[in-house]
Each structure stands twice: as C-alpha cells, then as structure tokens.
Amino acid sequence: MASPPEALAHAPLEWDTPLYRMAVAQFDQAVPVADIPDDIAERLRYPERSIIVSIPVRMDEGHRVVFPGYRVQHSSILGPTKGGIRYDLEVSLGECAALAMWMTWKCALLRLPYGGAKGGVRCEPRSMSLPEVERLTRRFTSDLLPVIGPQEDIPAPDMATNEQTMAWMMDTYSMQRGYAVPEIVTGKPISIGGSVFRHEATGAGVVMVMMRACDKLGWRLDAQRCVVQGFGNVGGIAAHELHALGARVVAVSDVSGGIHSEAGLDIPALEEYAHLHGSLEGCTAGLRVTNEELLELDCDILVLAAREDQITGENAWRVRARMIAEGANGPTSLEADQILGERRILVLPDILTNAGGVTVSYFEWVQDLGRLFWTRDEIRAKLAEKLSDAFDRVWDLAEDREVSLRTAALVSGIREVSNALEARGIFP
Numbered sequence: 001m002a003s004p005p006e007a008l009a010h011a012p013l014e015w016d017t018p019l020y021r022m023a024v025a026q027f028d029q030a031v032p033v034a035d036i037p038d039d040i041a042e043r044l045r046y047p048e049r050s051i052i053v054s055i056p057v058r059m060d061e062g063h064r065v066v067f068p069g070y071r072v073q074h075s076s077i078l079g080p081t082k083g084g085i086r087y088d089l090e091v092s093l094g095e096c097a098a099l100a101m102w103m104t105w106k107c108a109l110l111r112l113p114y115g116g117a118k119g120g121v122r123c124e125p126r127s128m129s130l131p132e133v134e135r136l137t138r139r140f141t142s143d144l145l146p147v148i149g150p151q152e153d154i155p156a157p158d159m160a161t162n163e164q165t166m167a168w169m170m171d172t173y174s175m176q177r178g179y180a181v182p183e184i185v186t187g188k189p190i191s192i193g194g195s196v197f198r199h200e201a202t203g204a205g206v207v208m209v210m211m212r213a214c215d216k217l218g219w220r221l222d223a224q225r226c227v228v229q230g231f232g233n234v235g236g237i238a239a240h241e242l243h244a245l246g247a248r249v250v251a252v253s254d255v256s257g258g259i260h261s262e263a264g265l266d267i268p269a270l271e272e273y274a275h276l277h278g279s280l281e282g283c284t285a286g287l288r289v290t291n292e293e294l295l296e297l298d299c300d301i302l303v304l305a306a307r308e309d310q311i312t313g314e315n316a317w318r319v320r321a322r323m324i325a326e327g328a329n330g331p332t333s334l335e336a337d338q339i340l341g342e343r344r345i346l347v348l349p350d351i352l353t354n355a356g357g358v359t360v361s362y363f364e365w366v367q368d369l370g371r372l373f374w375t376r377d378e379i380r381a382k383l384a385e386k387l388s389d390a391f392d393r394v395w396d397l398a399e400d401r402e403v404s405l406r407t408a409a410l411v412s413g414i415r416e417v418s419n420a421l422e423a424r425g426i427f428p
C-alpha cells in the first residue's frame, strides 16, 4: 500500500462530501465487526470509477441548457455494477459515490452477483417538459455508452426516474448496438422486457421486511399505526400494501407536505387524488402537517421513503415511533442512529429494507438474458424468500454481536465483498 503522502486518503477526493463521509463512517463502524484485512478495507473505502459528464439539452423554447451528470461505480468484484439513475437538484458526485457504496453492500447482503453504482443528473425534473426529459435522458445515456453495458453496469430507476426513463435509455443503447438489448437496464416497461412486479417491488419489499420484524418482536403488523414519508414509487406502494394488510396508515406526505388522520387514511382514495392532481396538494382527507411535523407524529412505525438525511441529531429526540423502516437510502444520519439506539427505537436499515427493488431488478436481468419470463406469483415468492433469508442473517448477527441491525447488515454485505476480493486478489 502507498505510504501516507501518496495514499488516496491524503489526496483531495472529488467525491468527498457529507453524504459520502457518512457512508464511509458507517463502513468504518462495521469494519471491526466484519474483521476484514486492512488492505481490503482500504480498497473498498473508495469507488472504482467516477464519471462526470456535461449534458447539453435543447429546451422547448429553443435555447440549450447544459446539465451536470454523474455515474459512480463503486465495486465490480462480484459482477456488473448496478444502481439507479436519479434526477434531482441535490445530485452530485459525492451523493452518487455514497449511494453507489450502499448499493454494493445492499447487493452483496442479498447475495446478488452485482456491485454497486449510482448516477444521476442535477436538474429540476418537475419544471421540465416530457420531451425535455427525454432529450436529457437520451444524451445522458449516449454519454455513458463507454461505461455501461449488460455485463458492465446496469442502470435502473431512482428518484424522479421511472419505466419511461428506462425505456428511453434502453432504446438509445439498443440503437447504437443495432438490435434490442433489454438487459441494459432494469425497471423498464413490461412490453420491452421489464419484469412483472418490478414496479411494486421496493415498496412491497419494505412491507415484507416490516412484517418479518414484527414477527420477531411479537407485534401484529395489522395492529400498528404507521406514518409514511413519501408517496412515490416506494412510499406510495408501501402505504398501499400496509392499508391492504389492515394496518392503520395515519399520515402520508409528498412534495406538497403531509396529511394526517388519527382514524386512518383511505390510501386508495389518496392514490387516486395524487394520480389526478399530480400530488397531494389541496387534498382535504385529513389535517395538513409539515414534513417536520410528520416525522414527529405519534405512531408505532415510521416509514422513511422520501430521501436522505431526514432524521438527524436535531429531530431524533422528538421521534415518537417505536420502529423506523428505511425505504429511502440514507434517511437517518449517524448522530440520529446513535440517539435512536439509546432510545431503543428499532431501525430497519435501508440496505435491507429497500432491497426489494434491486432484487427484482436482478430477476428482470436474469429473465432478459434467458429470454424466459416468470409469473408475478413466482417473482413475489422469490423476493419474499431472498428478503427473509437476508433478514434472518442480519437479525442473528445483530443478536450475536450485540450491534444494531444497520451494522449487522453492513457487516454481512462487507464480508461477502471482502471474501470475493480476497479470493480474486487486488490486481496486479
């Protein structure tokens, strides 16, 4: 290894931002428990490859705007890198690096043959027209052509991207190859090789993990009062599943703020409202609350399915839930984790709780490569099996080593990657 003056840790790191530091701090907390060699740990502390592109997009009025785009591939030890593409004003190299690292642990924890990646474009998608988003997506895909591929790096949806975005990515890639390459992305429409149940997989997986935790604790999920932050592909589906299972969803929120009803919200009615109006803005199904108030509502389970950095050292003392389920990536800060631990509020960690999405992405990729498709029931059952297996390994390790579920989940993922890296060796 390089001596300190040359070591990467002593050079300025372009991706070194608060979120990346948080991912590394979590990694550093897990390493002593994982008990892996120092040189392996040092290698895994950094992403393998980080790319910045500038994407010129013709706007509807005729002028061009250049957007910054990123793709970070954290580890290719276990297979192609895998992870979402997000469109958001907060997107940066550091955010992608942190999220890519979490994807590595998530895929490894679920024993999927992938490493982690993440990418995105810093833009405000809600202020852009669909044709503008299409042009942005196609140019971004084209700029990524040298580094993505079904055996190299496989994008998927993330914040503000969806099946349509993936269809444009798949088409752009396929046009360059000269034939349809469905396996280049996952989370695409079923008509072009997408998988049944991929759309619901992340939210449904969150509820499967919650159910498993309730079983362990002797709680009945249908007797819990739940608050769900986020009403998109993760929060919306989780709220729907919880409501269908008989749990009382007392509050939900989206970009327009929160809505609260102690008697329980009619989730299908809210879904219809959001579908018709584009958001929950103006909805009178309950009392309006701010995002901050929502996080501090009295409830049993708080589902965080919006974005990172929501429960912090500042508000963690005021959380009144008995359990937190992380549907988003990185929603709980390090300080908050400490406080929630002291307060004995159980946190179901992101890399386990929201892993349903990438797990069904894996099923989608396998189906695309084999050109053979499974039924919804088969996929649901395979997902439940994968999540239960990972959950049990994490739960047992946490009990055994007396660590948090987060540390146990990270340790499980890190060990898988470390074993593979040790077996392969570090090139050259």
Ligand code: GLU
Pocket (backbone or CB within 6 Å): 082, 083, 084, 085, 154, 155, 156, 157, 158, 186, 187, 329, 354, 355, 357, 358, 359, 361
């Ligand atoms: N963006 C999702 C995640 O954070 C899904 C990634 C994928 O399906 O590859 O896990």
